[in-house]
Amino acid sequence: MHPALQGVATIVIGVGACLAYFYGSNQFLDRVLFPAKGPNAGRNINRANMVRPWLFLFPALFALCLYLAYPVVETLRLSLTDRNQDGAFVGLANYAQMASEPKFWEAMRNNMLWLIVVPALSTAFGLLAAQLTDRIKWGNIAKSLIFMPMAISFVGASVIWKLVYDARPPGTEQIGVLNALYVWFTGNDPQQWLTVPFWNNFFLMIVLVWIQTGFAMVILSAALRGIPEETIEAAIVDGANPFQIFFKIKVPQIMGTILVVWTTITIVVLKVFDIVYAMTNGQWETQVLANYMFDKLFRANDWGVGSASAMVIMLLVTPILVWNVWNARKEMR
Amino acid sequence: MDNIAGHKSSLTWAVHISVVVLVALWLFPTVGLLVSSFRTADQIATSGWWSSLSQQERQNPAIRLEGAEVLDGGLYVIEGALFPGLEAEVSAWGTSSRAPEAYAPGETAELTKGRTVTVDAAGNFRMTAETSQEGARLPRVFTTATTPPEFTLENYRQVLGGGSGTDDMSRAFISTLTVTVPATIIPIVVAAFAAYALAWMDFPGRALLVAFVVGLLVVPLQLALIPLLKLHLGIGIGKGYLGVWLAHTGFGLPLAIYLLRNYMVGLPRDIIENARVDGATEFQIFTKIILPLSFPALASFAIFQFLWTWNDLLVAKVFLIDSTGRTTVMTNQIVELLGTRGGNWEILATAAFVSISVPLVVFFAMQRYLVRGLLAGSVK
Known part of the structure; x- marks a missing residue:
């Protein structure tokens, strides 16, 4: 069968099965299990209504538990066992082995750099773009163009930026814009930007900043518009200049939103894999945790250390997780 | 202001x-x-x-002369144009890579074996020889010429089915689509029911479940890779479309439930209570009232999930692509191209653009919903 046909067939079956479950289970509940007629009609309706939320929730809960909750526990277990010894419990041996690898510490160092640089730059650029575009007529067009990279895959973005960083031998015309400018301004030989240790990390980070700035801009722009006019008018009357208004009146009022944007990008950064995988694959000292983990899992086939590094990522995410849950609880009260 | x-x-x-x-x-x-x-x-x-x-003067790669041979006054003559159909202006030319600018337009180069070549400013060449050149390798000509901008659709023909091996993205395009559409629709269906239950049905433990969903929102999917791959291999799903749909569904659910629940909670209470009083079942309320009213939220999540699954590399690599590589998705194929044909920018650029064009179209067509979803999903 042609793959396209196969695809269509599976779509129909998959979605059909989902709908059939909901419709069928509700029908079963109302007609067969607790029919709303006969001697026990009233009690049956109450019972049906007790069960129904769980009927609605069941597929979602099942998938959530199986695909997100269970793996957290299982990964923790795997990180404490050794696959080669038939899954024997080895305590923290995997973690010890991981800590002895320089590549791991390189990944940690780079991840910390990413964690500082990417959210900071994305938020700063996003705030700048939001503030500037809010004041001009064609601001919406400008916004949607800055926002556009959000739709581009990390892999696509990697190709786009690899072209920017491309280097040709000295003396020939450069086709990567960065080297073209570099040669033109400095007269030096073109550089293989992605192979220059340490600084190449920043060239990779630029890609993510480029993608995430639009996100920050959209959220912050909405927050800026939500600022009460009176506070700004009062500042103008008091003779504040535009910069004072921005930094002393507007920014403090949207601090909460800035924090949300910051943490959201932080989570993206912790999981960043595609960009490093596609552009350098962790060579030239650009390793990050997610790619280190992928390496361990699927190249070295070392599930113990792979799981241990996944747990490190989980550990780094945990503060944000707790903070989010705490906020959500506070809101529901 | x-x-x-x-x-x-x-x-x-x-x-x-x-x-x-x-x-x-x-x-x-x-x-x-x-x-x-x-x-x-x-x-x-x-x-x-x-x-x-812009019009540009540059040194062109070598062009090997070709054309029909005519016998003219004892000499074998081949005439033709170096840049057929283009308005080029040659400023210098040569016949060896060591001296590519040896001759001015109109000059004649004397080559070995009694051959001569003349190239004029318009890019026409005339080659003469004392013996027939039938079957012989004709000389190459290097030119420095100003040529007008020239664009081609050849790369797209290669990438969209004309190319060989990994250049051909058409199969990957179909695979990506096959992964994306069910992986977008199934979580919406599943999440919409759950979100309704969490928003409008009363049952013990509801608040706890909402907190649970919020917590799962940020769990890195890296943790899920090994346990789930083991599970899939263990229960016989193996690597394939079914596995990747299930995985995307699982990973997309927290955001879907969160977004949809937040939206549904904001729907007017009167409508739902009235419907209940009128004797509508919960299933009817859901399908006839809640779903149509929640369209904006459904659309925002659909766009998120579509962009995410279309652009995904990691989940597809782990749960879908087996050793035969027949179900490879576009992102993976591009990464492979980066490895094997890193210098072939024409194929790479075109493949990447084919892959990002669909999300871009969706993005520009439905930006309104995307922005609304972002605002609902993160500002809280």
């Missing part, structure tokens, strides 16, 4: 200029890829894409 007397004009100009610069910076890399995808390999390799729009 900030138009205090005297400040306005200069500041407004500064704002306009800064925005222009910012937009240009953000757009420049993508435009580069788009322009490159319409250029030939030679053009990409010899000049920056930014110079492709």
Whole structure:
């Protein structure tokens, strides 16, 4: 069968099965299990209504538990066992082995750099773009163009930026814009930007900043518009200049939103894999945790250390997780 | 607001200029890829894409002469054009790579075995020889010429089915689509029911479940890779479409439930209570009232999930692509191209652009919903 046909067939079956479950289970509940007629009609309706939320929730809960909750526990277990010894419990041996690898510490160092640089730059650029575009007529067009990279895959973005960083031998015309400018301004030989240790990390980070700035801009722009006019008018009357208004009146009022944007990008950064995988694959000292983990899992086939590094990522995410849950609880009260 | 007397004009100009610069910076890399995808390999390799729009003088790669032989006054003559159909202006030319600019237009080069070559300014050549050149390798000509901008669709033909091996993205395109559509629709269906239960049904433990979903929102999917791959292999799903749909469904659910629940909670209570009083079942309320009213939230999540599954590499690599590679998705194929054909920018740029064009269309068509979803999903 042609793959396209196969695809269509599976779509129909998959979605059909989902709908059939909901419709069928509700029908079963109302007609067969607790029919709303006969001697026990009233009690049956109450019972049906007790069960129904769980009927609605069941597929979602099942998938959530199986695909997100269970793996957290299982990964923790795997990180404490050794696959080669038939899954024997080895305590923290995997973690010890991981800590002895320089590549791991390189990944940690780079991840910390990413964690500082990417959210900071994305938020700063996003705030700048939001503030500037809010004041001009064609601001919406400008916004949607800055926002556009959000739709581009990390892999696509990697190709786009690899072209920017491309280097040709000295003396020939450069086709990567960065080297073209570099040669033109400095007269030096073109550089293989992605192979220059340490600084190449920043060239990779630029890609993510480029993608995430639009996100920050959209959220912050909405927050800026939500600022009460009176506070700004009062500042103008008091003779504040535009910069004072921005930094002393507007920014403090949207601090909460800035924090949300910051943490959201932080989570993206912790999981960043595609960009490093596609552009350098962790060579030239650009390793990050997610790619280190992928390496361990699927190249070295070392599930113990792979799981241990996944747990490190989980550990780094945990503060944000707790903070989010705490906020959500506070809101529901 | 900030138009205090005297400040306005200069500041407004500064704002306009800064925005222009910012937009240009953000757009420049993508435009580069788009322009490159319409250029030939030679053009990409010899000049920056930014110079492709203007007339440019550059040294062209060698062109081997070819054409029909005519016997003219005892000499075998081959005539033709170096740049058929193009308005080129040759400023210098040569017959060896060591001296590619040895001759001016109109001059005649004397080659070995009694052959001569003449190239004029318009790019026409005339080659003469004392013996027949039938079956012989004709000389190559190097030119430095000004040629008008030239674009080609050949790369797209290669990538969309004409190319061989990994150049051909059509199969990967179909696979990506096959992964994406069910992986977008199934979580919506599953999450909508759950979100309704969490928003409008009363049962013990509801608040706890909402907190549970919020917590799962940030769990890195890296943790799920090994346990789930083991599970899939263990229960016989193996690597394939079914596995990748299930995985995407699982990973997309927290956001879906969260977004939809937040939206549904905001729907007017009266409508739902009235329907209940009128004897509508919960299933009817859900399908006839809640679903149509929640369309904006459904659309925002659909766009998120679509972009995420279309652009995904990691989940597809782990749960879908087996050793035969028959179900490879576009992102994976592009990464492979980066490895094997890293220098072939014409194929790479075109493949990447084919892959990002669909999300871009969705993005520009449905940006409103995407923005609304972002705002609902993160500002809390």
